[in-house]
Amino acid sequence: MRLCAFYLLLIALSLTGCSSIEPWVKPYERAHLADPIMNFDRDPVSGAYMTHVYQAREAARGAEGGHGGGCGCN
C-alpha cells in the first residue's frame, strides 16, 4: 500500500510541473560527475560478486545500491 502511494506521488510530481525546478548544477557543469570514476557501480559484474560474497556470510541483506541514478549528465 505504501509502495503504491509512493508510486502515485512520483507520477503526480512528474505530471504537475515539478520537473520545472531549476537545476542548481547546470548541464555544462557536470563534467566531473560524468567521469567514470564517479560511478557508484563502475563494474557491475564485480560489484554483484562482492555483494554475493558478503551475503553468504552475513545476516544483513539488501540496499546494497547500484540501482538507479547517476549524475543526470548525459
Next chain:
Amino acid sequence: MAPRVGTVVAVGVTRHIPAWLVGTALLCCSLAVLAGVLPDDRADALYHSYDGGGVEITGPSLMVLKKLGQNVAVNGNYYVDSISSASIDVVTSGASAYSEDRIEFSGGVDYLHGNSIMSLSFTNSSEDDYEANTAGFGISMDMFGNMTTVSMGYSRGWDTVMNNLDSTFSRDADRQNYKLGLTQVVTKDMLLELNYEGITDEGFLNNPYRSVRYLDPGGDSYSYESEIYPNTRTSNAVAIRSIYYLPYRAAVSGEYRFFDDTWGIDAHNLKFVYTHPLQGGWLLEGNYRYYTQNAADFYSDLFPFQGAQNFLARDKELSTFSSHTIGFKLSYDFIKNGWRSIDKGKINLAWDHILFDYDDFRDLRVVTPAPGDEPLYSFSADVVQLYVSIWF
C-alpha cells in the same frame, strides 16, 4: 555433490543465496545507469576465487549487455560457484569434506521511455539440493532537470530446498523484495544516494543439514539436535552513499548501511573507497569495509538442554560477529581509442582480505574439559577477481 551420504551430520558451508537476491543484483546492474539513458554495450568476463575458513570457491561470471535499437537493451549473465569445503561446520560435525557446483543463469530487458527505464529480469539458480527462480520488475526515472533519479523495484522468488541425505525431503520458500532508491546531484562534484530495501521470506528458511549443540545432563559433554528456524522473516535495510570528486581527478566515496529484521538481528556497515587514476590508462583503487551484527534471538553456541526453545540456531552467520575488509584494485585500459569493433577494453585485478571475529561462536576443534570453554572462532579469507571488460 553436497554432503556425502553416510555422514552423521552434514552441514552446509555457505548459506544458500536465493536466486531472488542474485536476481535483484542483476536488476541493480541493469538499472545501474542513468535513468533516461540506456547502458552502453559491454561484455565482461570475470574469474573469481574465495579462499578462507577451509572453503575454496572459484568460477567464472560472464555478462553481456547489448542495445537493440534506441529503446531496448538486453542483458544476460552466466555465473558458476565451484565449492570445495572443509569448513569448521563440516569438520566439527564429523562430515566429509565435499564439493558442489551452483550454476546461475540470468537475463533481463531494459526499455527506455522518455526519462524512464523499465526493467524486467529473471534468474535461475541450480544446485543438486537447491533450486531457485526469481522474477523482477524495476523502474527508474530522471526528475527535476536530471538532478534527481528515483528508482523502485519488486522481485519475487520461488525456492525449493532439498536434502541429499533424504531423497523424499523437499520444502518451499517464497521471497518478496521491495526496493526504493534516490540519487541526487548535490554539487558539481558530489552525488548522494539513498536506498531502502524490504524483504519478506516465508517457508523453509533453515539449512536442512545444520545442527545445534546442547549440554547433556551432568554438564560435562554435549550432543546435537537439528536447527529449527521460524517460517517467516522480514527485514529492512537503509543505506546512504556519497561520492566526491577531488580537485586532482580522483574520487572518494563513503557509505553506511543499517539493517534489522524480525529475528532480532541489527547490523551496521561502513565502507570507504578511494579511486585514483594514474598516467597511461592505469587506475588504482583502495577500499576499507567494517561490518558488525548482533545475534538472532534464537541463536546460541550451546543450549542448556535438548529442546530448550521452540526455535534453535547455531549458524555462525546468525551469531554476534564483526568483520574488517581491506581491498585493492588495479585496472588498465588496454584499448583506449578503439580497435576494430571494440571501443574500449579494460583489464582488472582485485584483491580483498577479510577478517571475521566471532563473539559467541566457539571453535569446537579445540576440546576442553567443560563444554562452552572452547576458544572463540575467527578466520580470514582472500577474495581475488580477475576480469576483462570491453565496450563495443
